[in-house]
Amino acid sequence: xxxxxxxxxxxxxxxxxxxxxxxxxxxxxxxxxxxxxxxxxxxxxxxxxxxxxxxxxxxxxxxxxxxxxxxxxxxxxxxxxxxxxxxxxxxxxxxxxxxxxxxxxxxxxxxxxxxxxxxxxxxxxxxxxxxxxxxxxxxxxxxxxxxxxxxxxxxxxxxxxxxxxxxxxxxxxxxxxxxxxxxxxxxxxxxxxxxxxxxxxxxxxxxxxxxxxxxxxxxxxxxxxxxxxxxxxxxxxxxxxxxxxxxxxxxxxxxxxxxxxxxxxxxxxxxxxxxxx
DNA sequence: CACGACTCCTGCTGGC
DNA sequence: TGCCAGCAGGAGTCGT
Numbered sequence: 535x536x537x538x539x540x541x542x543x544x545x546x547x548x549x550x551x552x553x554x555x556x557x558x559x560x561x562x563x564x565x566x567x568x569x570x571x572x573x574x575x576x577x578x579x580x581x582x583x584x585x586x587x588x589x590x591x592x593x594x595x596x597x598x599x600x601x602x603x604x605x606x607x608x609x610x611x612x613x614x615x616x617x618x619x620x621x622x623x624x625x626x627x628x629x630x631x632x633x634x635x636x637x638x639x640x641x642x643x644x645x646x647x648x649x650x651x652x653x654x655x656x657x658x659x660x661x662x663x664x665x666x667x668x669x670x671x672x673x674x675x676x677x678x679x680x681x682x683x684x685x686x687x688x689x690x691x692x693x694x695x696x697x698x699x700x701x702x703x704x705x706x707x708x709x710x711x712x713x714x715x716x717x718x719x720x721x722x723x724x725x726x727x728x729x730x731x732x733x734x735x736x737x738x739x740x741x742x743x744x745x746x747x748x749x750x751x752x753x754x755x756x757x758x759x760x761x762x763x764x765x766x767x768x769x770x771x772x773x774x775x776x777x778x779x780x781x782x783x784x785x786x787x788x789x790x791x792x793x794x795x796x797x798x799x800x801x802x803x804x805x806x807x808x809x810x811x
Numbered sequence: 812c813a814c815g816a817c818t819c820c821t822g823c824t825g826g827c
Numbered sequence: 828t829g830c831c832a833g834c835a836g837g838a839g840t841c842g843t
Contacts, residue, residue, distance in 0.1 A: 536836070536837090537836060537837090540836080567819095567820095568819070568820095568837090568838080568839085592837075592838095610837080610838090611836095611837090612820095612836095612837060612838090613820090613835070613836060613837055613838095614820090614821080614822090614835085614836085614837095629821080645820095645821095646820080646821050646822065647819085647820045647821050647822080647835085647837095648819080648820050648821075649819070649820070649837055649838080650837095667838095667839090670839095691812085691813080692813070692814090693813080693814090694813075694814060694815085698814085698815090701837090701838095702838095703837085703838070704838095710836055710837070711835090711836055711837085712836055713836090779836095799814085799815065799816085800815085800816075800817085801835095801837095802834080802835085813843105814842105814843085815841105815842095815843090816840105816841090816842085816843100817839105817840085817841080817842100818838100818839085818840080818841100819837105819838100819839095821835100822834105822835090823833105823834090823835085824832105824833090824834085824835105825831105825832095825833090825834105826830105826831090826832090826833105827829105827830090827831090827832105
C-alpha cells in the first residue's frame with residue numbers, strides 16, 4: 535500500500551519501539567515473497583540489537599548487530615504489505631509471512647499479494663546501499679538534491695509522458711501511482727505531457743508540488759502514528775485531501791471540469807483536463 | 812539508452 | 828447467488 539509517505543509514517547512508528555531493542559527470534563512462514571526470505575535470518579538475527587530504523591525510497595532499513603554479526607534487514611511492503619506490533623501470543627493469520635520476535639511483543643509482516651521483500655545485506659550500515667535493490671535507487675524527493683536544475687536535466691532526454699517518468703524509482707524514489715497523479719494536478723501539468731517538453735519554470739512548480747504533497751501526506755499520517763503502531767496498520771494512510779485520484783467522472787474541485795481517467799504504462803492515471811496542460 | 816509490455820500474487824468489485 | 832473479468836497504492840526483467 536505504501537508510497538514514500540506511508541513508508542515514512544511506518545518508519546516513524548517503528549523507530550521508537552525497535553531502536554535499542556533486541557531481537558529474540560525470527561519466524562519465516564512463507565519463504566517466497568518477491569524474493570526468497572533468506573533462511574539464514576533465523577541464525578543471524580536472534581541476539582541482535584537494532585540501532586537504527588532508516589528509510590531509502592520505499593524500503594525500510596533496520597541496522598542490526600551483535601558480536602560476530604552486523605548487517606541490515608531490508609524490508610519492502612510491496613503493494614499490500616503491512617507491519618504491525620502484535621502480542622507475543624497472538625496466533626498468525628493468513629498471509630502473515632514473517633515475524634520479528636521482540637522481548638515483549640512481535641513485529642508481524644503481512645502481505646496478501648506477496649510483492650513485498652525481506653532481505654539481508656551484511657556489513658556496516660553504510661553497506662546497505664550496496665544491495666542490488668538499493669544500489670539503483672534514484673534520489674530522495676525530500677532531500678536537498680531534488681531541485682529544479684536536477685529534474686530538468688534528468689528529464690531532458692526523456693520523451694515519454696511525465697507521469698510514468700515520475701514513478702521511475704531509478705530516477706526519483708518514492709512517488710507511486712497516487713502521489714504522481716496528485717502532484718501533477720497540484721502543479722497544473724498534464725500527465726500526458728512529454729517529460730522533455732516541460733519548461734524549467736513549470737518543473738519548479740512540480741518540484742514544489744511533489745515536496746508539498748509528500749510532506750502533507752506524512753504530516754497527515756504522522757498524526758496517527760500511535761494508532762498505527764498498535765492497531766491495524768491502516769490508520770494514517772492516504773489521508774490527504776485528494777484532488778483527482780479515484781475521482782473519474784466527478785467535477786474538479788478547482789475548475790469544475792470532469793476529471794478524466796486514462797491508462798499509462800498499465801496504471802490508472804487521473805487528471806483534470808481543465809487545469810492540467 | 813529509453814520505453815512499453817509482461818510478470819509475480821491474492822482479493823475485491825461490478826456486471827451478467 | 829455464483830462466476831468471471833478487470834483492477835488494485837510496486838518494480839524487476841525482457842524485447843524493441
